[in-house]
Amino acid sequence: MRIATWNVNSLKARLGKLEEWLSCAEPDVVCLQETKMSDAAFPTMAFTALGYESAHHGNGRWNGVAILSRVGLEEARVGFWGEPAESIEECRMVTAICGGVRVTSVYVPNGRAVASEQYDLKLEWLGRLRDDLVATTAADEAVVVCGDFNVAPEDRDVWDISQFLGATHVSKPERAALRELEACGLVDAFRVVYPEVDGLYSWWDYRAGDFHKGRGMRIDLVLVSRALAGRVRYALVDREARKGMGSDRPPSDHAPVFVDIDT
């Protein structure tokens, strides 16, 4: 199974590129973030035409997450376990069973600035994600949680750690919250394939032309349960797709990343 995650920074603006990329990369499952649209506007038929079932959770101009699957999509649910859908203000999580794997697409809150209210909410959100996993997952289950975590797991996952002094995405509490997910049995699939490789960035700031300067961060992660960790065969950040593929629109500020797993 080839499973991908891509923060598209507006699905409306990126639909053409995404369709191109689906034909090119042929993923079986795709987790999307920042669709920035309502469920009513979600282009279900465009994906059906390419052979993908879909589940989306969005309510307007911010956030919005989706799962596309060409290997089946069942039991879709939005938000955290037990959370009433109508009470969710920010659409940041959708889960479904795809080809025998429980897949979750997450868009973790950005956090804005360390010690801000939004930062505390980010840590709280990651805690709720952990609680969801504990409540719903058996130890031997095939689970993939992927998306934009807005956390760089280690210093080598940013272009220059000295530039991030006191910044979000690299702070100890954020990284500890990520490690809490790993303590639940999730494994960073990229580090299975590339234990020693630096510079596997998935996001570059639009401002200051950071992409072309190689100044990025690895914040888009594919976390797999231990049952799958030994079966990860390949992983890639598709930087070509971050270049724009020759269309008239700019690319997303994130590149798609994917892993191949024997399932």
Added chain:
DNA sequence: ATGGTAGCGCTGCTA
């Protein structure tokens, strides 16, 4: 140099 760009949507917020 407290910058820079992108998206949404029409004013300033979010990233």
